Amino acid sequence: MSDAERPTDDPAGDDEFEPIQVFPEAEEMDLRPGADDCYKCSTCDTNCPVAEVDDEFPGPKFQGPEQWRLKRQDDHDVDDSVMKCSNCMRCDSACPSDVPLSQMHNTARGEYVEEQMDKFSREYVRNRILANYRRLAPLGSMFPRTANFVMGLSATQWLGEKLLGISGERELPEFATETFREWWTKRGGNATSKKRAQKARAKRGGTQVQSDEKRIAYFHGCYANYNTPEVAKALVRVYEHFGYEIMVPDQHCSGTPMFANGMLEDARRSAETNVRELAAALEDGADIVASCSSCSMSIRQEYPELFDFEGTKNVAGNTWDAVEYLRVHEDLEGELEGTSIDGALADSNFAYHAPCHARNQGLDGQTMEVLAAIDGVDAHDVGDSCSGISGTYGWKAEHYETSMKIGSEMFDHMEDADAKTGLTECPTCSMQMEHGTGYEITHTLEVLEAALVGTAREAGAQ
Amino acid sequence: MAIEDDVLVIGGGLAGATAALAAADRGRQVRLVSYKQSTLRHASGLIDVLGYAPAGDGPLVDPFDALADLPEGHPYERVGSEAVRDALAFFDDIAGEAYAGSHTDANALVPTHGGTVKPTARYPVSTAAGLASDDRDALLVGFDTLPDFEAPLAASHLEAAGVPFEARGVTVRFPGITRDDAKITRYAHLLDHDESVETAAGETTARDALTETIRSHLEGESRVGFPAILGDERADAVRADLADRLGVDVFEVPMGPPSLPGMRLEDRLYDALEERGVRVTTGVPVVDYETGAGETGPNGPERIDHVVVDRNGSEIPHRADQYVLATGGLVGKGVRSERERVFEPIFDCHVPHAADRYDWFVDDVFGDQPYARFGLPVDRDLRPLDAADEPEFSNLRAAGAVLGGYDFAAEKSGAGVSLATGYVAGRRAASEGER
Structure with a gap:
């Protein structure tokens, strides 16, 4: 609770103090407590990758609490610099006073697009x-x-x-010849997964016998479905290895690119579908896991900050990063002890970049910790800088240069690292890593798959 | 499964980082969990030990002379003066070439952005040429887009404070910066990368344009002071380059928050954590704990079994053998207050304070404020004590500003207490686990 919500004085001797409602009943989201919590230390500004390289961006403190206060006067529009924010959300974890900066940015951006942007532009x-x-x-x-x-x-x-105005410098991501969902259906969907999970549980047997069924609902997101189904398949194989039955509910975009572009109505429609489907999966006894760090960020943080569909909080509180879930519910590191990797990823040294949206979930060190258990795997963290692409941001011709300037620190560190392959959990970070360095990029789940299941064996078995 | 380590440090500031480093040095698997970025980003980057005695005497020439007279319960009294020296030596080892001051016990006098002089035990090398004990005349340079440092005013203040040299201040335009509220990281980035900038004379680089601007203002001074924005990742190179071009010594004047010297210190500490294999988890709060069986029988203190970390609603158990609480004071929110009480939010450790909140402060703003000493009382092993002076938990120690019994702002002892108590808490936590 912020101090603003608290009465500032106590009528002498009266224990039954009733605070008076000073402000009219809010019709929209009340961000006042958040704005009042800002004591202007400017820590957020020192974390903003855009403000460091772009003279025209006034920084998160302005975009959040300061703009919110200005907006209380009717004669102030949202400043158009809000579109320069890349929505990396680094300011959120910077703030020592819990100001909901990204929530303020999302709200301001939505209002700007709705009320001030020419819909024919x-x-x-x-x-x-x-x-x-x-x-x-x-x-x-x-x-x-x-x-x-x-x-x-x-x-x-x-x-x-x-x-x-889509930057011609970038190569558009290739579509997979078979989407993950096509593969999943062909493989027999949930029924097949259930059987494989039972078999795995029986095989694990011994001390690991678990009679109760283990079930997850997989939020694969768009990119793992259309572009990198190998990531989604890796998740399926790794989870089935631990005896989990996987459900793949109907789903829409997580909303991340919509928030970043101020398309809050589009995001709302997508979120409504996702919350409904995922809440149903929870009813069926599944926990929700996601392989993309921005998808999990969106469901865990942005949904409850911006929407209030029935079950939103419950869905948010039961959504997990795929690796984190295994770490907490299984002895992942114990299982990885003594494994090694052959196949395409063998003898790879990895240059790991922690995506901002993983960092904001407290997951920045996780991949390095987990991979350390695999024999022969050498991973190098390439530092805490932002990759600069921030989803759709770096695709825009007017932001391309800013995006590459932000990324230059990461590119330098990747090139200095003794590594052959790039590693990250965010699809667009991986595009940026490849674009800036020419490295092949893989996902942590693919490395876990190679260690725990072995790529060749599985491919033959399918 | 809980996430398991030997020692878990809660809090990522100077005390927490020092505790984690000290424990890792003894071979333990250490994890540091920090909710938000540490208040090192607010810190000047100076490492003070004791600038003024609790009664207000000072500035002190030798902080170690005064340690023996500190009142019972003061964090330095708890750990003893040898531990303060050991902790400083430990810091010197980590700071390496980046800090100066280890050649003497005496305090150095570093000019601040307000034109005051701060007694401090260690200081970043970037401030070394600016010491107030140096009798060379100094030119201070401020920028019109950086109102936090008013160079002419700071120069007058320094002279009024009686420094043994002439100080003069000028305000100039920073090449390449046009907006009135450019971030300090923007200044640093321009200099780090020596980016090209437009000047009246045409296109040139940031460092070149800056030195040309300053050159015309020099009137024989042999040192020039800038607000602390001279680069971030390549600060040493930026400073050396400017000094070389100008033919004078260049120094930084520490600034208020946000502070690049504080951020550079943070980077150095976190690099050291990585080198020592400390696992770092940031951006998530510790919200709760569970106890296990007391190790000293039914009447002994409880033992923390694990703590709970909140990740956007999911609760992640983290278990360790020993815990260090280094969550900061009222600013860092390791100590919080409500209308009726002052409390420590994670373990609800005892925080002594008057029952009537009108006794928490005195009317004289700069007076001896009781709230400034709010924090946890600890035993000589740095274990927090309950109202009956018994340890709250058998395996919890506290370090840094979460401790009570001292007023770091008045004493100028914040960094030193964090170092000394962090060092002791980390070492004790590590050796406890070995038993």
């Missing part, structure tokens, strides 16, 4: 397209080879930049 149309990747991806993924060919053409990239 190139910027709006472009942002809408980027934010709603989930709606376009199925088209590309229907004819993946054609889509990959067309998007790889320099003419397409040139058009993208000229027409839409």
Whole structure:
């Protein structure tokens, strides 16, 4: 509770003190306590990767509590610099006073887009397209080879930049020839997973016998479905190895790119679907796990901060990062002791980048700790800087340069590291890592899969 | 499964980091959990031990002379003066070339951004050429977009304070910065990367433009002081480059929050943690704890079995053999207050305070404020004590500003107490586990 919610004086001798409601009943989200908690130490500003390289960005303290106060006067619009915020959310974990900075930024950005942005502008149309990747991806993924060919053409990239302001410097991510959900259905869906989980539990046997069923609902997100199904498959195999039955509920985009582009109505629609489906999975006795650090961030923090559908808090409180869940519910490190890796990732030294959205969940050290248990794996943390891409941010022509300037520290550290392969849990961080260094990038779950299950064996068995 | 380690340190500031380093040095597997970024980002980066005696005498020439006279319950009295020396030596080892002052027991006098002079035991090398005991004349340079440092005012204050040199202040424009509220990281980044900037004379680099601006203001001074924004990752190179170009010594004047010297110290400590294999978890609070069976029988203190870390609603158990509480004081929120009480929020350790809150303060703002001494009382093993002077838990120690019985702001003892108590708590936690 902030001091603002507390009465400041006590009528002498009266124990039954009733605070008086001074402010009218709030019709929208009341961010006043958060704004009042800011004592202007400016720690958030020193963490903002954008303010460090871009003269025109006034920083998180302005975008949050200061702008909120200015907005109390009717004659102030939201400052258009709010669109320069990349939504990395580093300011949240910087604040020593619990000011909900990213919640304020999300709210201000939503209001700016809703009330001040021209809906026919190139910027709006472009942002809408980027934010709603989930709606376009199925088209590309229907004819993946054609889509990959067309998007790889320099003419397409040139058009993208000229027409839409999508940076022509970047290579668009390739669509997988088979989506994760297609693979999942072909494999027999939940029924197959249930059998495999039972078998695994029986095989683990001995001291590890667990009679009660273990069940998770997997929130794969868009990228692992359309672009990197190998990450999603790795999660399935690793969880089944521990005897978990996996459910793959219907799901929409987590909302991360929509928040970042101020498309709060789009985000609300997606969140409503996700909360409904995931709440149903909880009813079925599953916990929710996600493999993408921004998806888990969104469900855990942004949903309860911005929406109040029935079950939102429950879903948020029961959603986990996929590796963290295993760490807490299984003896993951014990299981990894003595394992090693063969196949494509063998003899790889990894250059690990902790995504900002993992950092904000207290997960920045986790990957290094877990991988240390695998024989022959040498992982190097490339430092605490932001990769700079921040989802759709670095795709925009006007932010490309800022994005690369922010990323330069990480690129330098990756190149200095004695490593062959990049490693991270965020899809767009991995794009940036590859773009800036030419490294191949993999996901922590793929490394765990290689150690625990072995890629070759599984591929043969399927 | 809980996340398991030998020693768990709660709090990531100077005390917490020192405790973690000291425990790791003795071969224990240590984890440091920090909710938010540490208040080192607010800190000047100076390592003071004792600038003024609790009664207000000072500035003290030799802080160690005064340690023996501290009242019972003062953190230095609890750990003893040898531990203070050991902790400083431990710090010197970690700080390496980045800090100066270890050649003497006497306090150094470092000019601050307000033009006062602060007695301190160790200081960043970036401030070394600025010491007030040095009799060379100094030019102080401020920037019109950085109102936290008013150079002419600071120079007059220094002269009024009786420094043995002439101080002069000028305010100039920082090349490449146009906005009135540019962040200190922006200044540092421009200099670190020596980015190209536009000046009236055309395009040049940030360092070049800055030295050209200063050169015309020099009137024979052999040292120039800047607010502490001279680079972050490459601060030493920036300072050396500016000094070389200007042909004078260059120093930094420590600033208020947010503070680059504090951030550089934080970086150095966290690099040391990584080197020693300390596992660091940040961004999540410890919200609760569970006790196990008391190890000293039914009447002995309780033993903490594990603590609970909150990750956006999921509760993650963390278990260790020994725990160190280094969550800070009223600013760091390791000690909190409500209308009726002052309390320690994680373990609810006893915090002595008057029942009537009107006795928590005195009307003279700069007077002897009781609230400034609020914090945990501890035994000589740094274990928090309950109202009956018995240890609250058998395996919990406390370090840094969460401790009571001293007023760091008045005494100028904040960093020293964090170092000494962090060092002792970390070492004791490590050796306890070995038994």
